[in-house]
Amino acid sequence: MATExxxxxxxxxxxKRFGGVQALDDVSMNLYPGxxxxxxxxxxxxxxxxxxxxxxxxxxxxxxxxxxxEPVHFASPEAARGAGIExxxxxxxxxxxxxxxxxxFLGREPMRNMFGFLPVLDRRKMAAAAKETMARLDxxxxxxxxxxxxxSGGQRQAVAIGRAIYWNARVLIxxxxxxxxxxxxxxxxxxxxxxxxxxxQGVIFISHNxxxxxxxxxxxxxxxxxxxxGERRIEDTNPDEVVRLMVGG
Amino acid sequence: MSASSAAAPGTGAxxxxxxxxxxxxxxxxxxxxxxxxxxxxETWAQxxxxxxxxxxxxxxxxxxxxAVAPLLLAxxxxxxxxxxxxDLSIGFVMGLSAVVAAHGxxxxxxxxxxxxxxxxxxxxxxxxxxxxGKINGLLIAKLNIPPFIGTxxxxxxxxxxxxxxxxxxxxPVSNHWFASLGNDxxxxxxxxxxxxxxxLIGMHYLxxxxxxxxxxxxxGANEQATIRAGIDVDRLKQRLYMLSAFCAGIGGVLYAARxxxxxxxxxxxxxxxxxxxxxxxGASLFGGSGTxxxxxxxxxxxxxxxxxxxxxxxxxxxxxxxxxxxxxISVLVDQTQRxxxxx
Ligand SMILES: Nc1ncnc2c1ncn2[C@@H]1O[C@H](COP(=O)(O)OP(=O)(O)O)[C@@H](O)[C@H]1O
Ligand SMILES: [Mg+2]
Numbered sequence: 001m002a003t004e005x006x007x008x009x010x011x012x013x014x015x016k017r018f019g020g021v022q023a024l025d026d027v028s029m030n031l032y033p034g035x036x037x038x039x040x041x042x043x044x045x046x047x048x049x050x051x052x053x054x055x056x057x058x059x060x061x062x063x064x065x066x067x068x069x070e071p072v073h074f075a076s077p078e079a080a081r082g083a084g085i086e087x088x089x090x091x092x093x094x095x096x097x098x099x100x101x102x103x104x105f106l107g108r109e110p111m112r113n114m115f116g117f118l119p120v121l122d123r124r125k126m127a128a129a130a131k132e133t134m135a136r137l138d139x140x141x142x143x144x145x146x147x148x149x150x151x152s153g154g155q156r157q158a159v160a161i162g163r164a165i166y167w168n169a170r171v172l173i174x175x176x177x178x179x180x181x182x183x184x185x186x187x188x189x190x191x192x193x194x195x196x197x198x199x200x201q202g203v204i205f206i207s208h209n210x211x212x213x214x215x216x217x218x219x220x221x222x223x224x225x226x227x228x229x230g231e232r233r234i235e236d237t238n239p240d241e242v243v244r245l246m247v248g249g
Numbered sequence: 250m251s252a253s254s255a256a257a258p259g260t261g262a263x264x265x266x267x268x269x270x271x272x273x274x275x276x277x278x279x280x281x282x283x284x285x286x287x288x289x290x291e292t293w294a295q296x297x298x299x300x301x302x303x304x305x306x307x308x309x310x311x312x313x314x315x316a317v318a319p320l321l322l323a324x325x326x327x328x329x330x331x332x333x334x335x336d337l338s339i340g341f342v343m344g345l346s347a348v349v350a351a352h353g354x355x356x357x358x359x360x361x362x363x364x365x366x367x368x369x370x371x372x373x374x375x376x377x378x379x380x381x382g383k384i385n386g387l388l389i390a391k392l393n394i395p396p397f398i399g400t401x402x403x404x405x406x407x408x409x410x411x412x413x414x415x416x417x418x419x420x421p422v423s424n425h426w427f428a429s430l431g432n433d434x435x436x437x438x439x440x441x442x443x444x445x446x447x448x449l450i451g452m453h454y455l456x457x458x459x460x461x462x463x464x465x466x467x468x469g470a471n472e473q474a475t476i477r478a479g480i481d482v483d484r485l486k487q488r489l490y491m492l493s494a495f496c497a498g499i500g501g502v503l504y505a506a507r508x509x510x511x512x513x514x515x516x517x518x519x520x521x522x523x524x525x526x527x528x529x530x531g532a533s534l535f536g537g538s539g540t541x542x543x544x545x546x547x548x549x550x551x552x553x554x555x556x557x558x559x560x561x562x563x564x565x566x567x568x569x570x571x572x573x574x575x576x577x578i579s580v581l582v583d584q585t586q587r588x589x590x591x592x
Contacts, residue, residue, distance in 0.1 A: 078479060095467035095474050097537040106467055107478035109460050120458040146269075149470075 006069060008033045008202045009054070009085075009171050014063035016049055023049040024060070025226040031171060034200040036193055038213040038234075041223035042246050047206050050223070051173050054204075055087045056080030068170065084170035088177060093160040096149030100141065101126030103148055104133060104163045133162040138195050139188075154185035158192055165201065172196065173204045178212055190216050210239045222246055268589055275586035279530045279546030282575055286550060290557040302560060306437070313442045314507075316552035318343075318500045320445060320545065322516065322523035323530075324452045325496030327544045330527050331456075332489050333469040333536025334389065334396035338403035339497040339523065342381050343516030345411040346501025350374025351420040351511025354427050367426045374502040375495065381407050382494025386487030400490075411513035420511040431506030441503045448499060453541040465489065469536030522551050525572060529579045533587075550575060 007030040016024040023046050031037050039047045052058045054065060056074030065072050067083055074080040077087070094103050102109070105126050112122040127144045134141050139158040141151075148159050157177060164172055174193070178186040193216045196203055207213050213220060214234060222229045222245040229245040274281070287303055294302035302308055322339045329336045354370030361369065381403050388399035422428075430440050456462035464485055467475045476482050497516060505511040530547030532539025554571045 077477075089477075093474055093477065095470040095537075097466055097470040098463070102463060102467075106474070107464070107480045109463055111460075114458075118454075120454075121460070121463060143269075150268075 005033070007031055007066075008068055009204075010066040011050075011054060012064040012066065014050070014053055014065075015061045016046075016053055016058060017061055018049075022226045024053065027063075027223065027226070027228050029221045029228070029231070031202045031204060033170075033202050034197055035218045036197050036203045036205055036216050038217035038220040039204060039206045039223065040208075040210070040213060040220055040242060040246060041229075044225070045223040045246070046226045047223055048175065049226075051087065051175060051204065051206065054080070054171075055085050055173060081169075084168060085173065086164035086167075086169035086171070087173040087175065088157065088160045088164065089175065093163075094148050094156055097147045099126070099130065099145050100134065100148055100159050100162070101128075101130035101144065103159055104130055104166050106163075108167075129166060130162070133166045134158065136165070136195075136199070137162055137192055139192070152185060153181045154188040154192075157181075157189055161192065161196070165196070165199075169201075171202045171204065173206075175206045176208070177205070178207065178209065186212070210242060213242075214239065224248055271586055271589055275582050276531050276540075276543070278579060278582050279543050279550055282529065282550045282579070283546055283553065286553045286557065290553065290561065293561050297561065302557065308556070308560065310437075310439060310442075312549070312552050312556045314439055315556050316548045317441050317445045318504060318516070319519045319522040319526055319551060320449070320548035321496050321500035321503070322519050323526040323544045323548050324449055324541065325493035326523055326527045327452075327530070327532060327539050327541060328456065328462075328465055329396070329489050329493045330524075330532045330534060331469045331536060331539045332465045332486070333472070334486070334489065335400065335524075335534070336385065336490060336493040337397065337400040337520065338381055338385060338407050339493060340516035340518075340520035341404055341407035341411055341513070342378050342494045343497040343501040343504065343519065344511075344513040345381070345407050345414070346374040346378050346498040347505040347515040348411050348415040348420055348501075348511035348513055349377045350502045350505045351422045352414065354422050354424045354505075355420070358424060363424050363426045367424050367430070370422075370424075370427065370505075371502050374505065375498040378494040378498035378501070379491055382491035383487065385490035385494065389490065390483040390486035408513065415511065415513045422505060422509045422511070424509075427506050428509045431503065431509065441507060444499070444503065449541060449545060452496075456541050461485075461488065466537060469538070522572070523548075525576050526551055529575055531583070533583060 009031040011027070011029045014024050014027045027046070027050060029037065039050065041047050049058065053060045056077045056079050067085070072083060074083070095106060098106065101123070110122040110125045111119045114120045130144050137158050139155060141155070148156055161172065177189050181189060190212060193203055193205060205217060217234050219231065219233055220237065220242060221231050222242060224246060229248070290302045294300050322343065325339060326336060350370045350373060353373035354366055357366035357369035385400050385403050388394045389396050433440055435443060456465065464475060464480050467478070467480070468482060468485060472482060501515060504515045526547035527539060527544050528534060528547070529550050530539065530543030530545070532543065551572055554575070555568045558568050558571065559565060
C-alpha cells in the first residue's frame with residue numbers, strides 16, 4: 001500500500017555507543033505507511049537500542065531520523081510520542097483499575113458541563129471512543145466500563161494500541177508484543193497487526209519469533225552486533241536465511 | 250502487572266457476570282457491615298432494654314457527631330491511599346490546626362468583633378496545614394522518600410510544633426460564634442455534621458468527576474503508565490498530601506469549635522480509626538481502589554461500633570476488638586474478591 005509516497009520513517013546511518021560497546025554501528029532502516037517491518041536479531045544485537053533511538057529515549061551519537069520528510073531530534077519519549085511515534089510496552093502502559101476509555105484518554109480526559117456550570121468527566125465520550133477504537137481493531141468488548149485489569153493479555157495490548165491510534169500515532173513500535181501471551185492470544189495480536197496494516201499504519205515489530213515475523217511482516221531488517229546484517233522483503237527470503245543473517249557466517 | 254498475569258491462554262476473555270457480582274459485594278461490604286451492626290444493636294437494645302437504638306434521633310445525631318472527625322481525616326486518606334501512598338501525619342496535623350485555630354480566634358478577638366475573629370481563626374487553622382502537607386509532598390515526590398517514612402517524620406514534627414504552639418496545654422477559646430459552630434444545629438442537624446456532609450460531597454465530586462481524581466486512581470494502579478500518559482506525577486503527589494493535610498485541618502478546626510479549645514493531641518487517637526475507615530470502606534492499601542462513599546460507610550461502621558458498645562453498656566475496650574475484627578474481615582473479603590476477579 002501507498003509505496004508510491006515516501007517512507008513515513010527514514011533512519012539514516014545511526015551510531016550509538018555505550019562505553020566500550022558499539023550498540024549501533026551505521027544502521028539504516030525505513031518504514032512506509034501500511035507496512036509492517038520486523039526487526040530481528042540475537043540478544044544484544046541492538047534492536048532495543050535502535051527503537052529507543054527512534055522513540056526519543058536515547059539520542060543517537062550520529063545519524064539522522066526523518067519523519068514524514070522532516071528531520072527530527074527528539075529530546076524525550078514524550079516529544080517522540082507527540083510527533084506520532086508510539087511505542088507499545090508490555091507492562092508499563094495501562095492503569096488496570098480504569099476502563100478502556102479512561103485509559104485511552106488518560107492525561108487528556110474530555111470534560112463536559114453538568115447543569116451548565118459544573119465540569120465533570122465526559123464518560124460517555126470516553127466510552128464511545130473506546131467502543132469505536134476497539135471495533136476498528138476488530139476487538140469487540142462487551143463491558144466498556146469494566147476495568148482493563150479484568151481483560152486478557154491480548155485485549156490489554158489492543159487497548160494500548162487503541163490508545164496510540166486514537167491519538168493518531170503514525171509509527172507504532174511493538175517490542176516483543178506476543179511474548180508472555182498464550183497461543184490464541186498471540187494469534188489475536190498478529191491479526192491485530194494485520195488490521196493496522198490494512199488501515200495504513202506503519203508498524204515496527206520486534207520479535208525473536210520467526211514464525212510471527214513471517215506471518216505479519218512485509219520486510220525484515222536483521223541486526224547483528226550493532227550492524228545491519230541484511231534487509232529482505234519477506235517473500236524473497238526464508239527462515240533459514242534469516243537465521244544465518246542473525247548468527248553470521 | 251507481572252508478565253505471568255497475562256498468560257491464561259484462551260480464558261479470561263470476558264469479565265463474567267458472577268465475578269462482577271462478587272466484585273460488587275466486595276465494593277459494598279462496608280454498607281453490609283453497617284447493616285449487620287444496625288440489626289445487631291437494634292435487636293440488643295430491644296431485647297435487653299426494650300428501647301430503640303436507631304429509632305432515636307438523639308442516638309443518630311450522636312453517632313454522626315462521633316463520626317465527623319475520623320471521617321474528615323479518612324476523606325483525605327482515601328485519596329492518598331488510592332494513589333498508593335499513606336499519610337501518618339494527619340492526626341497531629343489536625344492537632345496543629347486545632348491549636349492554631351484556637352490561638353487565631355483569640356488573637357484576632359483582640360482587634361475584631363467575634364464573627365470576623367472566628368473567620369480569621371478558621372482560615373489560619375486551615376492554611377497552616379498546607380505547610381506540613383506541602384513538605385510531605387516534596388519529601389515524597391521530589392526526594393522519593395517512601396510515604397510511610399516521610400509522613401512518620403512529619404507526624405513527629407507536627408506533634409512537637411503543635412505542643413510548642415499550645416505551650417504544652419490546651420488553648421481555650423472564648424468566642425460564642427465559634428462555640429455555636431461546634432455545638433449548635435440547624436433544622437436539627439449539627440453544624441459540624443452539615444459542614445462535613447457538604448465537604449464530603451465536594452470530595453466525592455473531586456474523586457469521581459475530575460481529572461485530579463482520575464489521575465489519583467491511575468497513579469495508584471500504575472505509576473509508570475501515569476507518567477507515560479504525560480501526567481505530572483510529582484505535582485499530583487504534592488497536591489494529594491496537601492489535600493490530606495487540609496482535611497485534617499478541617500477536622501482540627503471543627504474540633505476546636507466543638508470543645509472551644511485547641512489541643513495538640515486532638516487527632517492522636519483518630520489516625521488508626523481513619524485508616525481503618527478507608528480500608529473497611531473498600532480501598533486497598535496497595536492503591537488503585539476506593540471511593541468517598543465507601544469511606545463514609547467505613548467511618549459510620551466504626552462510629553456505630555464505638556457508640557453502640559457504649560449504649561449497650563459493655564466494657565468500652567470491646568470496641569478495639571470489634572473494629573479490629575471488622576478490619577480483618579474486610580481485608581479478607583477484598584483479597585478473596587481480587588483472587589477471583591483479577592486475571
Ligand atoms: N543503557 C545501556 N548501557 C550500556 N550498554 C547498553 C545499554 N543498552 C544496551 N547496551 C548494550 O548495547 C548492546 C545492544 O543492546 P540491545 O539494544 O538491548 O539489544 P537487543 O534489544 O537486540 O537484545 C548490548 O551489548 C547491550 O549490552
Ligand atoms: Mg531488547
